[in-house]
Amino acid sequence: MKIEEKLYTLRWKHDKRSHINITDQRVCLSTCGNTWKRPCTTFCPANVYGWDGSKITASFENCVECTSCLLGCPYRNIDWQLPRGGFGIEWQNG
Amino acid sequence: MAVDEEFDAIVVGAGPGGVAAALTMARGGLTVALFERGERPGVKNVMGGVMYGRMLADLVPEFWKVAPIERIVTDERLWLTTPDAAVTAGHTHVPHADGPPNAFTVLRVPFDGWFAAQAETAGALLITGTTVLDVIREGGKIVGVRTGREDGDLRANLVVIADGANSFLVQKAGLSRPLEPNEMALVVKEIIALPPAVIEERFTLEPGMGATIEVYGAVTRGMAGYGFIYTNRESLSVGIGALISQFMTTRITPWDLLEGFKAHPKVAPLLRGGSVREYLAHAIPEGGVRAMPRLFDDGVVVVGDAAMMVNNLHREGSNLAMAAGRMAGETAIQAKRAGDWSSRTLAQYRELLEASFVLQDLRKYERLPELVDRRPDLLQVYPELLSEAILEMLTVDGVSKREKQRRILRRLLARRPWWRLLRDGYDAWRAMG
DSSP, X not given: OOHHHXXXXXXXXXXXXXXXXXXXXXXXXXXXXXXXXXXXXXXXXXXXXXXXXXXXXXXXXXXXXXXXXXXXXXXXXXXXXXOOTTOEEXXXXX | OOOOSOXXXXXXXXXXXXXXXXXXXXXXXXXXXXXXXXXXTTTTOOOOSEEEHHHHHTTSTTGGGTSOOOOEEEEEEEEEEETTEEEEEEEEXXXXXXXXXSEEEOOHHHHHHHHHHHHHHTXXXXXXXXXXXXXXXXXXXXXXXXXXXXXXXXEEEEEEEOOOSSOHHHHHTTOSOXXXXXXXXXXXXXXXXXXXXXXXXXXXXXXXXXXXXXXXXXXXXXXSEEEEEEEOSSEEEEEEEEEXXXXXXHOOOHHHHHHHHHHSTTTHHHHTTOEEEEEEEEEEEOSGGGGOOOXXXXXXXXXXXXXXXXXXXXXXXXXXXXXXXXXXXXXXXHHHHHTOOSHHHHHHHHHHHHTSHHHHHHHHTTTHHHHHHHOTTHHHHHHHXXXXXXXXXXXXXXXXXXXXXXXXXXXXXXXXXXXXXXXXXXXXXXXXX
8 A cells, every 4th residue: 555545544624834844955955965865755654755856845734743753854954833723634543 | 712711720732641630630629721732632643552441440430331442452462573474472361340441442533532521521621723832931930821823822820731742842841852763653553444243253352352462573674663453343453663763764664664564474364354444643752761851840740642651661651641640630639729839839740650650660661762772683683583493393394302402592692692692681681670
């Protein structure tokens, strides 16, 4: 089962505003690119983070709020905030 | 926000710890506001799926007659896997007729909804769909919270921080250093639907009874962690996790890890024919007592996952949260009586925890996180050696048993010289003994 199919089982209440921002894309490009090779693109369980060749993209609407990226970004370069009240993932079973 | 009055206590987070605190305080006559960022309690919450009866019965006597529980656990199994085999151990029992069940499975959305309703019935004011962003501080002490709503400040004598793993509020309140990626695990799981009769046949269970399987070894692909299979009424909770630090270095994606686990030749037959209803992910505190925040300060206490109250070796967390929530609530009742919400009175919360299994167990295993982080190989090598040894003894091939023992020993010493065996044994004993 692919990640896209897994995410298809989920429900969100989407906010228009993103709760995820990359603080400094230059860190992703060079510092992290040369050392850690952007682990957010592999450890995020909802595949939120992608690398488009020049910057990290964050598909915030896929976020399941596990908070792993708060600790897993080696440079603490991901500014992840709690979604506004009532928005975000809505588990059916938990 | 319409709520304008001042409360005795504000609880942030309607999970097991927060609800236990709110329930205890409301019953004790305190005015309580219980904040939940989800549209309703439970929709943001995930756990493996096993809960324990005693700590819940302390709060809701005879809960098992009314609570939305899935199955009563009568069968607990442990698997040490290699890529194509497993050494298994376990215990199975007939449940006693009365009193709370020891362990049972739950789905957190229905369970947390029910549990929060108990606090509401006791008089707590539940405020859902509201994210608490920060604490309000005055003269060095915490006097309330700032929410995401307009005019969303609310004051209280006590703030109970129960916002779960990777707590934002613990950081905002200045009660902890930032956590490290080796102090938190990432776990992914799926709810896999199967008819109850199939589950009972496959796991050899009486109707309504449940099984748990903890799976160590090859399934985590060299990372420190484990997989699990828990039976619900009409589904299985199938999940696996590892330290975030190890996901960072191995670059194994969580969904690949889960797919590999589900495809293990001894796991796959248990899941066959099931359909995936939901894919979930959550963080689990792993740092133990050494990564705990300060548990109280003037006008604030911390309970549950937010306070790293998880005993990973024994798969316990929600029960620690419930016990801690109750103790926080009892402390608040004392504080109200004394009219003193400073850390002098709130220190009683910590004393109650110290005198209970909560901090005693966490202290017992305080060295374990460090061992798990440093030596994930232990969880790979020993299952393999054990599996090989057992297979050797079980294989009837004309070789004498004494020769087989010699072979096992030779193989063992080839992989692990005697001094390393001693060292590993000593480390494990120190961490768990």
